Amino acid sequence: MTPREASQASLEFGGPLGVTVMLVLLPATMFHLLLVVRSGPARLLGPPTYLPGLEELWSPQALLLLFIWLGLQVALYLLPARKVAEGLELKDKSRLRYPINGNSIYDFFLGRELNPRLGSFDFKYFCELRPGLIGWVFINLALLIQEAELRGSPSLAMWLVNAFQLLYVGDALWYEESVLTTMDIIHDGFGFMLAFGDLAWVPFTYSLQAQFLLYHPQPLGLPMALLICLIKVIGYYIFRGANSQKNTFRKNPSDPSVAGLETIPTATGRQLLVSGWWGMVRHPNYLGDLIMALAWSLPCGVSHLLPYFYVLYFTALLVHREARDEQQCLRKYGHAWQEYCKRVPYRIIPYVY
Ligand SMILES: NC(=O)C1=CN([C@@H]2O[C@H](COP(=O)(O)OP(=O)(O)OC[C@H]3O[C@@H](n4cnc5c(N)ncnc54)[C@H](OP(=O)(O)O)[C@@H]3O)[C@@H](O)[C@H]2O)C=CC1
Numbered sequence: 001m002t003p004r005e006a007s008q009a010s011l012e013f014g015g016p017l018g019v020t021v022m023l024v025l026l027p028a029t030m031f032h033l034l035l036v037v038r039s040g041p042a043r044l045l046g047p048p049t050y051l052p053g054l055e056e057l058w059s060p061q062a063l064l065l066l067f068i069w070l071g072l073q074v075a076l077y078l079l080p081a082r083k084v085a086e087g088l089e090l091k092d093k094s095r096l097r098y099p100i101n102g103n104s105i106y107d108f109f110l111g112r113e114l115n116p117r118l119g120s121f122d123f124k125y126f127c128e129l130r131p132g133l134i135g136w137v138f139i140n141l142a143l144l145i146q147e148a149e150l151r152g153s154p155s156l157a158m159w160l161v162n163a164f165q166l167l168y169v170g171d172a173l174w175y176e177e178s179v180l181t182t183m184d185i186i187h188d189g190f191g192f193m194l195a196f197g198d199l200a201w202v203p204f205t206y207s208l209q210a211q212f213l214l215y216h217p218q219p220l221g222l223p224m225a226l227l228i229c230l231i232k233v234i235g236y237y238i239f240r241g242a243n244s245q246k247n248t249f250r251k252n253p254s255d256p257s258v259a260g261l262e263t264i265p266t267a268t269g270r271q272l273l274v275s276g277w278w279g280m281v282r283h284p285n286y287l288g289d290l291i292m293a294l295a296w297s298l299p300c301g302v303s304h305l306l307p308y309f310y311v312l313y314f315t316a317l318l319v320h321r322e323a324r325d326e327q328q329c330l331r332k333y334g335h336a337w338q339e340y341c342k343r344v345p346y347r348i349i350p351y352v353y
């Protein structure tokens with residue numbers, strides 16, 4: 001393999017062509033969703049019934065609000081009263097390659113810099129958890145208040161969507177440190193994908209269910225609400241159980257809660273869990289996350305596909321993410337990873353996938 005072929009073979013997301021399509025498609029999809037969710041027919045796959053003029057897209061107040069929001073988050077992030085956690089060591093002993101072949105759009109999308117920092121201000125870590133994720137909760141809350149003003153009180157469906165997503169964001173902030181072991185922090189650069197994803201995609205498309213409910217109220221009976229709560233609890237139990245088990249194991253394998261689990265040794269000195277949550281499927285945390293995603297959409301009823309956009313998008317994202325992670329683990333752990341795949345043959349859903 002020539003160096004050029006080697007650098008091409010390691011490109012992700014379909015290389016320069018794939019990321020060019022995503023650069024156009026992602027913002028266009030976001031605008032499409034925001035336009036159709038407030039239209040009467042709310043068709044996920046149809047064209048929007050109305051297109052705003054350029055003057056409607058520009059608002060000095062909105063820009064000012066955005067800067068105030070980001071400024072507030074920066075101030076909170078910089079507060080001195082905080083614990084400082086250490087990230088994982090990234091020492092793979094490989095040589096850096098510098099492709100001189102005009103790959104710049106690919107780098108723009110995925111980011112060239114892994115951990116861009118200004119002093120101790122880490123842009124990726126800041127954006128991953130704060131302005132967009134907390135902004136999503138505030139957008140949901142604003143929609144709940146608007147519904148109360150419009151109809152006298154918030155609907156049960158709106159309460160559920162708000163509560164479920166608040167729990168998800170609260171959990172992310174409570175277990176803030178565990179974000180340091182995610183693929184985003186360890187592997188992906190800070191480019192368009194994460195900057196746009198964290199700051200625009202998350203608050204505006206992850207709040208789609210609450211936006212849908214404001215414009216398209218849905219009746220929801222108590223028995224159905226209880227069933228949806230049960231689905232959410234099951235999803236959260238798997239998601240949290242799996243993530244905590246792996247994080248505890250990675251931090252301290254002799255912790256009593258994980259010490260009894262069966263493991264496979266690897267040549268790197270690290271071990272792979274092969275029982276407990278990680279013996280059920282190779283990505284139990286994705287399974288829990290997907291079940292929760294379903295619980296966020298179900299309060300919106302089944303009359304429209306639009307509120308299920310998150311479930312569809314998230315399934316595609318996790319299937320792709322799982323494939324990327326498998327490649328990285330195969331590179332890292334080689335034979336031990338193949339052994340793990342033999343012992344735990346299913347990726348996300350037991351006996352299905
Ligand atoms: N809401 C959203 O939009 C999104 C949410 N997520 C969620 O983020 C969370 C983190 O996901 P992600 O960063 O993709 O990856 P994971 O948390 O699943 O981490 C994958 C890593 O875990 C380690 N690992 C894998 N198998 C084992 C095993 N058997 N035993 C021990 N360690 C193992 C490997 O790293 P190593 O061995 O080096 O430790 C592997 O690279 C998930 O819960 C996911 O659902 C993710 C994307 C989007």
Ligand SMILES: CC(C)CCC[C@@H](C)[C@H]1CC=C2C3=C(CC[C@@]21C)[C@@]1(C)CC[C@H](O)C(C)(C)[C@@H]1CC3
Pocket residue numbers: 026128129133168169171172179182184193194196197198201202
């Ligand atoms: C715009 C693109 C199509 C895709 C962008 C993907 C990003 C929006 C997601 C990639 C990984 C993420 C994670 C979370 C939010 C969404 C993004 C940034 C996360 C912070 C959500 C809360 C969870 O508890 C978590 C485990 C901390 C998540 C980490 C990954």
